[in-house]
Amino acid sequence: MMGNDLITQAAQRVAELKAYFVDHERFVPLAEGFSILAEKRLVDIQTDRISEAQGLALSGHSGAGKSAAITHLLAQERQRLADQGYGDSTIISLRGPSPATLKFVGQMLLRALGYPIGADRHAWYIWDLVQHHLKERRVLFVHLDEAQDLASRGTKHELDSVTSMLKTLMTDPEWPVGIILLGTNELEDILNHDHQLARRMRTVRFESLSPAAYGDDILDLLENYCELAQLGPEDDVLDLSHGERVVHAAANQFGIAIVLILDAIEDAYLHGQKTLNRHNFIRAYHRRTSCDAEFNPFVVPDFMRINARQVFSRENRT
Ligand SMILES: Nc1ncnc2c1ncn2[C@@H]1O[C@H](COP(=O)(O)OP(=O)(O)OP(=O)(O)O)[C@@H](O)[C@H]1O
Numbered sequence: 001m002m003g004n005d006l007i008t009q010a011a012q013r014v015a016e017l018k019a020y021f022v023d024h025e026r027f028v029p030l031a032e033g034f035s036i037l038a039e040k041r042l043v044d045i046q047t048d049r050i051s052e053a054q055g056l057a058l059s060g061h062s063g064a065g066k067s068a069a070i071t072h073l074l075a076q077e078r079q080r081l082a083d084q085g086y087g088d089s090t091i092i093s094l095r096g097p098s099p100a101t102l103k104f105v106g107q108m109l110l111r112a113l114g115y116p117i118g119a120d121r122h123a124w125y126i127w128d129l130v131q132h133h134l135k136e137r138r139v140l141f142v143h144l145d146e147a148q149d150l151a152s153r154g155t156k157h158e159l160d161s162v163t164s165m166l167k168t169l170m171t172d173p174e175w176p177v178g179i180i181l182l183g184t185n186e187l188e189d190i191l192n193h194d195h196q197l198a199r200r201m202r203t204v205r206f207e208s209l210s211p212a213a214y215g216d217d218i219l220d221l222l223e224n225y226c227e228l229a230q231l232g233p234e235d236d237v238l239d240l241s242h243g244e245r246v247v248h249a250a251a252n253q254f255g256i257a258i259v260l261i262l263d264a265i266e267d268a269y270l271h272g273q274k275t276l277n278r279h280n281f282i283r284a285y286h287r288r289t290s291c292d293a294e295f296n297p298f299v300v301p302d303f304m305r306i307n308a309r310q311v312f313s314r315e316n317r318t
């Protein structure tokens, strides 16, 4: 029986674990790519040179860990800029503005810059203000998450006007701003559709993990989390096939694998356990998906046949 105390404690301990950022090898090209962009921009500012800003596009499937990686990176960068006395040079982050129209994206940016404005203004007026305030605030980068929505929500005409506005910001003759775009695969389509935008971007892709290649890696990750969580891993979660199951159950996505491990740890806490075992994963997966045991990759031997993106799977749908 789970007591309220157990629930409160589990919630607290899991919240602490969630705050932990995993520095995976895939993070390196992203961090390096971004550092170079930032350094170039700072050199230009220090030497009073103006050249076009460069941007960065990060793509990957849902749950790959894009938002987590960029949030972590930008927090580090803001700190570094502040330490170097660039406190007034900032990075603005926007979640995917929806609808992704030229006017609405501009409005969201203005709001993020601290100048909310009514919808009764023309788009060109709003963007004039955006450019003005980006310069005033000495903003170096604008980060737009869920950028694939730019393609799906608006019309093609809207998409064209938003991408050309992003180019305008990067090539502003007085204060060029680097754009950081994050999105799923459709983001790649946006860049392929606009070569002028694409050539001003560095691109990084968070690839899906394959169970065969990453099973081991994920076991290491699991062990590290167990240590942080002060839970002893039992043999059944240290088996290579368990690592492969975690990768598959996470639809081959790094971020989802972490979430699954954390959910299993939470389950162990809720049961007052001192160790982590396969049953915690079985229950964690079930809680996420409500799939019957026959569709649970931690239960069945031929787990590769299960579609891990599917929820509510059951044998007889009645
Ligand atoms: N490096 C990491 N360290 C710790 N936790 C992580 C890391 N990467 C991802 N996660 C966890 O995985 C979850 C999903 O990752 P994230 O939200 O970054 O995915 P995403 O690629 O942005 O997906 P979407 O396209 O659906 O927005 C995060 O909420 C976080 O809990």
Ligand SMILES: [Mg+2]
Pocket: 066, 067, 068, 145, 146
């Ligand atoms: Mg995201």
